[in-house]
Amino acid sequence: MATAVELLRQGRRDELWKKYCGFLDLSLEEFMRIQKRLLLEQIQLLSNCELGRKLLVGQKPTSVEEFRETVPLTTYEDYAPFLLKKRENVLPTKPLHWARTTGRSGEFGYRFKWVPVSDATHHRSMRYGLAALILASCTKKGEVVLEEGDKLLYNAAPRPYASGESMYGLAREFPFKFLPPLDKAESLSFEERVQEGFKLAFRDGIDFFAGVSSVFVAVGERFAEASRGIEFSPTLLHPKSLFRLGKALLKSKSAKRGMLPKDLWTLKGVVGSGTDTAIYSHRIHYLWGKRPLGLYSATEAGFVAVQAWNYKGMTFVPDINFFEFILE
Template identity: 45%
Template sequence: MTSLETLIKQGRKEEIWTKYCGFLDLSIDEFMEIQERLLLEQIDLLGKSMLGRMLMGDVIPTSVEEFREIVPLTTYKDYLGYLDVQREDVLPRQPKTWCHTSGRTGEYKFKWVPYTQEMYDRLAEVVVAAMIMSSVNRRGDINLENNDTVLLTTAPPPYFSALVTRATDNHAAVRFLPPLDEGEKMGYAERVQAGFKQAMVKGLDYFYGISSVLVRIGQQLEEGGTGVKLSKDMLDPRFIIRMGIGFIKSKLQGRALLPKDIWKVKGIMTGGADSSVYSSLIKEYWGRDPLEGYACTEGSLLACQAWNLNGMTFFAENDFLEFIPEAELQKERENPDYKPKTVLYDELEPGVYELVFSNFHGGIFIRYRVGDMFEVISTSDPEINVNLPQVRYYSRTSDMINLANFAFLTEKDIWFAMEESGVEYNEWIARKEVVDNRSYLHLFVEVGPENDLGEEEIRQKVKDTLYKINDDMKSIEEMLNYDPLKLNILNPGAFQAYMEYMRSQGADLAHTKPPHMNPSKEQLGILIKDRKFKSD
C-alpha cells in the first residue's frame, strides 16, 4: 500500500481524496453494508473473549437484529473491574496501547480504554481525512503536503488526544511544533508556547484541539502580546520576515496584529459543544473557519464536517452506530427500568438522538452509551452531494454542565460546593449560560432565613469551594482569563411559589419542582418572577 507521503509526493490527488474522504461518496446502503460486516467480525471476536461474552450474554448473536435485540446497552460501569485495572486477557484482541479520558469530572477518575493496532491505524486515517477537508474549499482538492506543520496542543500520553497526535505522526509526514518527543515532556502551557515560538519561524499549517485556546491566543495578540519571550530565534530571518509582513498587513487594515496576519493557516479542527460558539471568533482571529469533529476516548474519531462546514458525517468503519430517539429517552426518564430502543444510521430522521456505539476492530465497548446527544439536521447534504445523514453535536445526555470544554460539573459537584461553602440556603438551580462567547455557570439560590451574607459574598464562597473540588473550573479563569461563576439570590419562598404555581396549572406531582440542573427558560421564568437582579 502506497503511503500518504508518497501519494502526496507523486501528486496522486484523486487517490488521496478517495482513500481519506471517499466515505462521503458512499451510498447509505454501502455505509450500512460496511457497518454490518464489521459488526459480524466484531461479534465473532467478542464471542471469543471473556469480557465480550460476559457483556453479550449466553447467546452469541448471529445478525445485526439479534445483536440489537439480545445485547444490553452498556455504560462504563459495566466494564469496571476489567478496564480500570487494564486487564488484557479478557479483551477480544491484544491492545496496542491504553489511553484514558481527559478533563471530565465524573464518577471515575479516568476511563481507561484499550486501542488495538487496527483502531490506532483507523484513527490516523480519519484524522487525516479531517485535516484534508479542513484545508480545502472544493471536492477533490488536496492542500495537505509533506512537512506541513501542526501545532501540538494536545495532552501528553496516556490521554486520548495524545494518541490522536501519535497516530497522525506515524501516518502522515507532518511536523508537530514542538516535536512530539520534546513536547510531551513539557507542561501544557509551556508546550503551547514552545509550539507558537517555533511556528513563528517554521510557519503554521494546521491546528487541532480546543477552540478556546485558539481564541485566547488571538485575544493575546490583539491585546498586544505574543506570549513569546525574547530569544535568539527572533533573529531568524524567517521570524523577522513573518512578523514584518504580519505587522504591515495589520497596519494597512488599521487594527491590531492578529494570528491571521502572521500565519496563513491551512486548516483548523476543533471539537466539543463550544466549537460552534467560538467559530466566528476563530475565523476573525485566524482567517479560517474551524472544521468540527466529534471524538471520544471510547469510540475514537466518529464524525466530522465536510469542507462546506455544514453537518457532520459519521465514519462507517470505526464503530457500529445506533441512536436512541428522544422519545425513547423520555420513556426511560419516566421509567428507569425501560430499555430504550435504538435506530440505525439509515433510519435517522431529523431530530435529537443519543449516540450508542460498539467498537469495531477488536475494541471492547459494546452498545455503549457515551452520553452524547446529536441533532440530525438532514438525511443528506445536496450542496456537496453527500447522501448520508448530517448531524451536529447537541449536548451531553447527563445533567452535566460543560464550561468551555474545560470543566464538566455534575449536580453532585454543585450540591457539594453549596454544602461546603457554609452558605445557609434553601434550594438552588444551576444553568449554563453563554454570554459574549463565554460559558458561565449561573447559580440561582434561595437563601435561608438565617442568612446574613450578601450576593457577592455568597458567590465568592461558593466559587472558592467549587474551585477546590474542581480544578478545571479554576483553570478557566487562569487560561481563559474570566470568572465563570455567576450567582443570584432568589426571592424568599421562590421555590414554594413555583410549586404552588405548577400545582395550580394541574402539573403532575413529579413536575412541581424545577430540576437542579439546566432548567428550561420557562421554568426559570416562573422561579424568578417579580425578582429584580443587580445586573438587570
C-alpha cells in the first residue's frame, strides 16, 4: 500500500484523503461492524495470555453482548501488579514501547502509570495523527494542502511520554521537518526546546503547531512579551529572518499593537490536544492566526477522536478502542 508521501508525490491527493480521513464517511453500521471485529480480535489475543485470562475471568466471549454480561468493569488498579513492573510475559504481544503518564494517578496513589503500547495501536494512532494535521489545514472535504517537508514546531514532552513517542511516530508516517530536529530536541529542556524551535522558525518558517492547547497560549504570550525587546542575534541577522521580521513589524504597526506570532508566520494548521482546547480556542486564534483543531487522545487509549474541518464536535476513530457508553 502506498505511503502518504508516495501518494503526494504522485499527485493522488484524493486517495491520500480517503486513506487518512475516510473514517469520517463511515455509516453507523459500518463503524459498529469495525468495532465488533476489533473487540473479538482483542478477546482472541487476550484469551491467550495471563493478564487477559484474569481480565476475562476465565471466559472467552463470542459477541459484544456476551462480553458485556461476563466481563466486569476495570480500573488501572486491576492492571497495576502487571504493568507497573513492565511484565511483558503476561501480555498478548510484546509492546512496541512503554509510555508513561504524568503525575499522580488518582486515588490509588501511583506516582505515574506505565502503559504498554502495541505496534497496531501506535501505528493506527499515528495514522490518525496525520489525519488531524490534514483536517487542521483544510477548509473543505477532500482538500489536502500537506506538502513534503512541511515544518512542524516541536511542542511535546520527550519520550517515554506518549506525546514524545508521537513525534517520532509522525516522523515515520510523513517527512515533516521538525523544529528543532527530533534527535536534538530530546536532549533539551522544554525552555531550550522552545527557544531553539523559534530560532529555526525565524529563518525557515512554521507550517504546523501541534501539542497541548494551554502551552500554545503560554508560548504565544511569552513570545509577544519578548518581541518588545528583540535583540539581533546572529540568527536574526540571516536575510530570511530579517525579511520575515520586517514584514511582521509592518503588520503589527499597521494593527497598532505589539508583534504576535501570527505576524511572523502563516500557519497551515494548529492541532490542540487536551480538554482545554475549546477554552483557549479564541486566544490561540488571536495569537497564532489559526483556530486549533481539537483532538482527544490518552496515554492509555491512544488516539480517540478528532474534529473535522468544520470544527463541530468530534468523530470517534473506529479501530483502536472499543467504546462503551454507560448510562448514569
